Amino acid sequence: MTAVAAPRTDPSYRPFFPAVAPVAPGCPAPLAPDAVALASRLRQRDLSCEEAVRDALERVGRDDGQYSCFLGLCADRAVEKAREADRRLSGLAADEARHAFPFLGVPAAVKDNLCLEGVRTTCGSRMLSSYVPPYTATTVSRLEALGAVVIGKLNMDEFAMGASSETSFLGPVRNPHATDRVAGGSSGGSAAALAAGFVPLSLGSDTGGSIRQPAAFCGVFGLKPTYGAMSRYGLVAYASSLDQPGPLARSLRDLSVLFPGLVGRDPRDATSRAPSPPPVPDAPRAGVPEEYLAASTHPALRAAVSEAVRRLEAAGIPVLPLSLPATRLCVPAYYILASAEASSNLSRFDGVRYGHRSAAGETLAERCAASRTEGFGLEVRRRILLGTFVLSAGYQDQYYGRAQKAREAIREEFRRAFGTVDFLVTPATPEPAFRIGEKITDPIAMYSQDICTVGPSLAGLPALSVPAGHTAEGLPVGIQLIGPAWSEAFLLAMAQRLAEVPA
Amino acid sequence: MEKAEGGLSTLPGLAGLRSGGEDDALLQDLRRIIGFVSILETALAGNDRDPGDAGGPEAGTGPSAGRPAQAADPGARLSDLREDNPGPTLERDRLLEAAPETEDGCFRTPAALGKGGAP
Numbered sequence: 001m002t003a004v005a006a007p008r009t010d011p012s013y014r015p016f017f018p019a020v021a022p023v024a025p026g027c028p029a030p031l032a033p034d035a036v037a038l039a040s041r042l043r044q045r046d047l048s049c050e051e052a053v054r055d056a057l058e059r060v061g062r063d064d065g066q067y068s069c070f071l072g073l074c075a076d077r078a079v080e081k082a083r084e085a086d087r088r089l090s091g092l093a094a095d096e097a098r099h100a101f102p103f104l105g106v107p108a109a110v111k112d113n114l115c116l117e118g119v120r121t122t123c124g125s126r127m128l129s130s131y132v133p134p135y136t137a138t139t140v141s142r143l144e145a146l147g148a149v150v151i152g153k154l155n156m157d158e159f160a161m162g163a164s165s166e167t168s169f170l171g172p173v174r175n176p177h178a179t180d181r182v183a184g185g186s187s188g189g190s191a192a193a194l195a196a197g198f199v200p201l202s203l204g205s206d207t208g209g210s211i212r213q214p215a216a217f218c219g220v221f222g223l224k225p226t227y228g229a230m231s232r233y234g235l236v237a238y239a240s241s242l243d244q245p246g247p248l249a250r251s252l253r254d255l256s257v258l259f260p261g262l263v264g265r266d267p268r269d270a271t272s273r274a275p276s277p278p279p280v281p282d283a284p285r286a287g288v289p290e291e292y293l294a295a296s297t298h299p300a301l302r303a304a305v306s307e308a309v310r311r312l313e314a315a316g317i318p319v320l321p322l323s324l325p326a327t328r329l330c331v332p333a334y335y336i337l338a339s340a341e342a343s344s345n346l347s348r349f350d351g352v353r354y355g356h357r358s359a360a361g362e363t364l365a366e367r368c369a370a371s372r373t374e375g376f377g378l379e380v381r382r383r384i385l386l387g388t389f390v391l392s393a394g395y396q397d398q399y400y401g402r403a404q405k406a407r408e409a410i411r412e413e414f415r416r417a418f419g420t421v422d423f424l425v426t427p428a429t430p431e432p433a434f435r436i437g438e439k440i441t442d443p444i445a446m447y448s449q450d451i452c453t454v455g456p457s458l459a460g461l462p463a464l465s466v467p468a469g470h471t472a473e474g475l476p477v478g479i480q481l482i483g484p485a486w487s488e489a490f491l492l493a494m495a496q497r498l499a500e501v502p503a
Numbered sequence: 504m505e506k507a508e509g510g511l512s513t514l515p516g517l518a519g520l521r522s523g524g525e526d527d528a529l530l531q532d533l534r535r536i537i538g539f540v541s542i543l544e545t546a547l548a549g550n551d552r553d554p555g556d557a558g559g560p561e562a563g564t565g566p567s568a569g570r571p572a573q574a575a576d577p578g579a580r581l582s583d584l585r586e587d588n589p590g591p592t593l594e595r596d597r598l599l600e601a602a603p604e605t606e607d608g609c610f611r612t613p614a615a616l617g618k619g620g621a622p
Contacts (some may be wrong), residue, residue: 103599267603267613343518350519366521373521378529381520385533388518389511391539402543443532444539 013303013477015469017311019499020251021220023197024176025474028063031055034251035106035200039147042085042105043094049105053082053149056107060152060198067183069193070114073152074119078107081149088147097147102257104147105476108201111190112153113160114140114245115234123236124158124168127355127375127411130334137234138266139203139245146261150200154189159346160210160238162186163449166381166440174436175217175477181433184214190248191218191299201258205235207242208334209453210463215248216422216428216478219467221495222248223255224453226485227460228273231266240271241332242457252499255464256492265331277486284494286312286319287421291327297453301427304468304477308425311501317494320421326413327455329406335383335447336403338392342380343387349375354368382443411459418484427452428465428478458481462490466498 020033032038042049053464057075064070085105089097097104110116113123115133122128136144144150155393157167165173165188173188175181176196183192187204191214194202204211206224215222223246223450237243247262249255266272290311296302309319351357351371358370376384417424429452439445454464461482468479481491511530515522595608604611 264542266588329543329546332542335536336543347519361521369516369519369521372519373523376520378525381518381525382532382536384518384520384530385514385529386536389533389537392514392517398544399537399540402547403540403545406543444535447536447539466621 009251010299010303012470012472013300013307013469015136015304015307015503017308017466017468017498017501019253019496021194021467022252024219026054027195027197028059028178030197030200032200035103035108035148035249035254036251038200039098039103039106043089043097048151049082049085049089050079052105053078053107056151056199059196061109063196064198066179067176067192067196068155068171069173069183069189069196069198070109070152071122071124071155071168071170071189074116074150075152077119078149078151081144082226085147085149101147102169102261103201106148106201107151107199108143108148108203109152109154109190109193109199110137110140110143110150110203111156111187111205113156113205113236114203114237115236116140116150116153118366119153121153121236122169122319123160124156124170125375125377125380126169127349127372128236129169129356131354133234135234137245138231138268139262140234142262143203143258145200146258151199154187154193154202154204156189156204157186157210158380159236159342159382160186160205160207160243161342161379163209163213164434164436165189165214166436166439167377169377172430172436177219178433180435181298181475182217182436184213184217184429184433186210187222187248188214191215191220191222194218194220194248194250195292201247201254203245204248205238205243205245206453206457207239207244207338208450208457211246211248212453212463212478212480213449213474214428215465216467216480217433217476219470219476219478220248220250221252221255221467222246222465223259223488223492224456224463225259225263225463225488226462228271229263229462229486229488231264231269231272233266233268233272239315239338240345241341242338244457252496256489259488259492275486277489278484280490280493281422284317285420286317286423286494287322287324287417287424289318289327289417289424289426290323292426296430297328298431298471298477299476300432300469300471301429304479305425305427308468308479308498311498312425312494314501315497317497318424322417322421323419324413324455326410326452327451330410330454330458331447331451333403333406333410333456334450335386337407337458339383339387340391340400341387343384343391346376346380346384351375372442374450379443407458408498410455414455414459414461414482414484422483423487423491424482426480428429428480429453432471432475432477452480461485462488462491464488464495466495
């Protein structure tokens with residue numbers, strides 16, 4: 001194995017594979033280490049649900065100026081929901097409550113591209129700065145059905161387009177581990193709010209790595225489910241064939257309890273499906289694709305994978321080197337396909353059907369064009385232009401058609417790999433969190449950050465971002481576990497095995 | 504890429520965006536991005552092998568994995584994909600059989616809003 005993964009000699013790397021990730025140094029300790037523990041305290045009536053929710057709201061009000069995790073709070077609604085939870089709790093035995101509502105009264109927050117009825121949903125964009133949806137996303141309804149109380153909407157890259165949460169119209173998210181660094185994107189607020197200890201659970205969305213990369217940058221767990229596992233109804237669309245909502249948490253057990261409650265067929269999303277997990281292998285085998293290691297430009301990421309390999313082998317899980325050569329095509333194929341879908345999905349935002357309406361322009365067409373140009377930020381316009389280009393007459397076969405073929409080849413390559421191994425171990429990112437402003441003016445440098453995460457997105461596979469330690473400067477590094485479709489529970493179990501091996 | 508140059512200036516109009524002061528910078532970025540994604544052009548050049556044979560039996564894993572074997576070259580593997588061939592569509596009745604609900608010979612989908620829609 002050491003022929004593939006660099007030996008763990010990188011002096012900048014400090015291994016740490018927690019089952020429960022701590023909040024960032026300097027952040028106030030939360031009421032409980034994770035959501036399961038907090039829910040248990042609430043059931044024991046150590047404190048009321050209202051107290052827990054008010055505590056979360058106070059923390060955000062007091063400290064979020066440093067990080068900008070939240071774009072808005074729904075305090076009145078949250079307190080009312082918390083009171084409902086207290087009333088419900090008083091009528092239930094503790095065991096009953098644990099089974100029916102495992103997160104009853106636990107504060108949570110959702111990315112601002114998931115609709116919540118009556119609560120402003122901006123997608124981090126001027127375009128939707130005054131949009132109040134008349135319905136709630138299925139995923140958010142399911143989170144609330146588990147008892148969680150949504151306290152607010154989380155900052156993100158505009159329309160989920162970015163890898164740093166810097167393209168938000170309302171300013172960048174700052175990483176609680178180092179406030180001069182990005183929190184990752186596009187679900188930067190979802191990851192940073194956990195690392196700052198504001199809430200123990202959050203929802204994000206992942207199109208090409210938007211849950212996994214910020215989770216890795218902020219030292220928390222993030223799960224990109226199998227495409228179709230979680231309903232996209234009420235998720236503002238970016239690239240519909242890739243978009244997938246997903247949960248982030250500070251512990252593996254939180255994800256293990258939360259995820260099954262979020263998945264399932266939704267008649268309002270034709271691409272959603274009932275889960276069909278594969279059989280759990282008796283003697284699992286892991287693979288490490290060399291291309292993902294080569295893509296990691298920081299030695300701490302290679303060292304983290306090497307440490308993961310050591311731990312897996314210590315746990316009796318053999319690890320094989322393997323090759324996924326089409327990896328080098330993933331980022332170009334992703335940007336062609338995602339931009340093409342974005343140019344179509346975002347055509348509805350014209351100031352007439354949806355969104356910001358400009359005062360400029362004499363004709364309807366001019367008014368729409370002015371509304372779109374004023375309403376969208378630079379990165380969104382860049383991707384709309386790219387999408388328009390790759391779909392335009394004369395170039396569709398050359399770009400879009402080829403990207404579709406590349407996607408099929410990438411899928412096939414993963415399928416073959418899972419004929420030999422049961423899951424893959426890769427770095428979650430090429431490098432730890434970079435500085436705010438470092439890459440924002442160079443789109444190619446920013447897009448290249450997605451190299452470790454876009455492959456599973458293109459193939460529709462589940463992938464789990466797992467905290468794996470720190471650099472000498474204290475920046476979190478994360479690894480990624482990728483499995484065949486519907487193997488989420490298995491991936492969580494493998495991450496647990498990693499955490500249980502002694503350092 | 505050269506062919507693409509001529510089309511770029513018309514893109515803002517096609518995309519429903521207003522031409523403005525940032526156009527030059529945006530189009531310059533776009534040129535770089537198109538250059539970056541054009542790797543697919545070379546990787547997908549040629550179409551002369553069966554797609555099921557992509558990379559041979561050892562592709563992806565096994566003893567040959569971990570070293571840059573010729574059979575595992577993405578250019579060679581992607582050349583294996585066939586051209587799209589138009590074929591007959593599925594029968595309407597068979598499609599409708601698979602629909603959760605139908606109405607007047609069409610798929611019936613739930614209302615997004617209003618009666619029967621979101622609560």
